[in-house]
Amino acid sequence: MAERQGAMTEAVYYILLSLKTPNHGYGIIQNTLEITKGRLELGAGTLYGAVNTLLERNWIRLYSEDKHSRKKKQYLITEQGNAALEEEIKRLEELLENGRNIMCTETGREEKHEKI
């Protein structure tokens, strides 16, 4: 990766997670719905655009193509995709940690103020 990696969109993040095992478009939508407990339903246009971008970046690759089935194209995450995902998780962890630390000390301070 030549460029510094920016924050992933939710769609990209969940597509990559859904492609840890080979999956087709509809499967990605279903898996995302499932692991976000129904919060995130990817639209077909959004998914199509994101999958094509990821293919261009070589973060995912075509796994199999079934000419007879409608759900014909299956995709799979690549090593590069995996690395990007790991980096993103590290970034998200840092975000969470900083957020929790600062928010917790703030509530702690507020409580102290209340005691005084």
Place this chain on the structure above:
Amino acid sequence: MRKFKLFFDKEKEEEWLNKMCRQGWGMTNFFMGVYTFMPCAPGQYTYQVDLPDLQAGTGGRDQRRRDYIEFVESTGAEYVCSWVFYMIFRKETCKGNFKLYTDPESEIKLLERLRRLFLIVGLIEFFLSIFQTANYINYVRNYWSPDFLENIVMFLNLCPVYAFTITILIMIIRFTRKINKLKLYK
């Protein structure tokens, strides 16, 4: 049943198609502003008008079109028809929500595609209106009719092309505003 209607705003078009569907008329075809409707159960479908990104994907243009349609259909929707760069899809309401673009990033890209298309059409219309105006001025100069009304009528003939150009300009401004708003909240 057939109905003639012109839309510039695809969101208004979707609203209208969904309203027609609630009244038991499911849209099945479109040609030159004429919408064909077939009877359906009231509210059976949800419609979406799309301007897909056909630069994406592999293979020739036709292949990419087919790929895209197949992809959308694999998510439980149904391809209805297409018109030049536009495509219309519908999904049975009982099968759940139907929205093609669900995040600000892809919505911005869609709006940018729409804006680019309108910009090209708008430019053509703009030059056409200048050309026609010049023509009119030339004509009036050479053959100024003693009948004042005739000149007015001739001028009125120019109005549709002006109205069209102005509408497209307004749409371009609207797209830009929507894009900026989405970028702000992204």
